[in-house]
Structures are given as C-alpha cells and as structure tokens.
Amino acid sequence: MAVRHVLIGRPPESVWNILADERCYARWVPGTSRTEPGDGHWPDVGSSLRYTVRLGPWQLQGRTVVRRCAPNARLELEAHAGRLGTARIGIELLPWGSGTLVIVDEHPLQGLGGSLHAAPSEALLHLRHRSMLSRLARTVEARDGATTEAGRAGWAAA
Numbered sequence: 001m002a003v004r005h006v007l008i009g010r011p012p013e014s015v016w017n018i019l020a021d022e023r024c025y026a027r028w029v030p031g032t033s034r035t036e037p038g039d040g041h042w043p044d045v046g047s048s049l050r051y052t053v054r055l056g057p058w059q060l061q062g063r064t065v066v067r068r069c070a071p072n073a074r075l076e077l078e079a080h081a082g083r084l085g086t087a088r089i090g091i092e093l094l095p096w097g098s099g100t101l102v103i104v105d106e107h108p109l110q111g112l113g114g115s116l117h118a119a120p121s122e123a124l125l126h127l128r129h130r131s132m133l134s135r136l137a138r139t140v141e142a143r144d145g146a147t148t149e150a151g152r153a154g155w156a157a158a
Contacts, residue, residue, distance in 0.1 A: 005103045006133035012093040012100045014144045016072045018136065019091065022049050024143075025064075028136040030128055031055060043069050053081075060084070078109070086110045102133060 008015055018024045022042040026032040031053040040047030048065040060081060067088070068076035077089045086109040094101040 002107070003103065003105045004130065004133060005101060006137055007096060007099050007101050008137045008140055009099045010140050010144050011098065012072045012095055015093050015100045015102060015136070015140050018140050018143060019043065019075050020071070024139060025049060025051065027139045028132060030131045030135065033059070038063060038065075040066075042066065043075055045069050102136065104133060 018028065020043050022035060022037060025035045029051075032051050033054045034052040036050050038048030038050050042049060043066045045066055045068065048063050050061065050063050053060045053062060062082065063080045065078045065080070066075065067078050068074060068090075073093055075091045077091075079087045079089060081087070087106055088109055090103075090105040092103040092105070094103070
C-alpha cells in the first residue's frame with residue numbers, strides 16, 4: 001500500500017474542483033495521454049471515464065470508476081488496467097490552515113498488480129504519486145490563479 005501526501009496552498013474546494021472535472025484527469029494523472037467520458041456523471045458514485053496511458057511505444061487502455069465520493073473531502077476510485085489488474089485509489093482532502101493536505105492511498109486489488117505487489121512495485125507507486133501530487137498542485141494553482149485573475153473562462157481556453 002502506497003500512501004503519500006502533499007500540502008497544496010489552496011482550500012479543499014479548489015482541489016475538489018480539479019478532481020471533479022473529468023477533463024482535468026490527464027493533467028494530474030501521470031502517463032495519461034487522453035481521456036473520454038465513460039458512464040454517468042463524473043464524479044458521482046458509479047460514474048467512470050476511459051483513458052489511454054502511454055509508456056514509450058506502448059499504450060494501455062483503462063477505465064476508472066468512482067466508488068466513493070464525498071465532495072470537498074474524499075474521492076475513491078477503482079482503476080481497471082486490463083491484464084495489469086485493478087487498483088484502489090483513495091484521495092483524501094483535509095483542511096490545513098488556508099490550504100489542503102491531500103493524502104493519496106493506493107493499493108492493488110486484483111490481477112498482475114496484486115500478485116506482484118512487493119517492495120519494488122511499492123517504490124514505483126511512491127515515485128508515481130510524487131509526480132501525481134506535484135501535477136495536481138500545479139493544476140489547482142493554475143486554475144485558482146486564472147479564476148482570481150481572468151475568470152474561469154480564461155483558464156478553460158488556455
């Protein structure tokens with residue numbers, strides 16, 4: 001189980017706005033090159049999105065399903081990565097002063113990822129989470145800055 005955190009200098013509502021916008025998924029999830037809507041309305045429980053992950057010359061089609069949603073507080077996802085299996089990703093948002101402590105907790109559920117879960121794969125998850133949380137922070141701060149300076153429409157056009 002890989003658990004990592006970051007403190008983002010924006011309130012939970014600003015972080016949630018990014019998590020709840022399926023169009024932003026590829027901005028903060030490393031390796032994601034393309035996303036498209038799946039079932040339901042993201043991030044309602046049971047809704048999903050489809051995505052493509054590129055690793056060099058290889059690409060993987062996947063699907064992520066929302067398993068739990070508590071706006072401005074928690075989002076739990078189940079990522080389906082074909083033969084690689086499934087993983088549970090919990091994202092918790094805790095108010096911390098004027099910012100948000102974001103905690104990501106991920107572990108494999110089924111498939112190859114679950115059977116190969118060991119120290120090396122744990123280390124890779126930590127590296128991935130470091131990148132993911134850094135990207136999430138930049139995305140939140142970029143949108144929040146655009147919202148305060150030029151309005152949301154200006155950010156969306158960028």
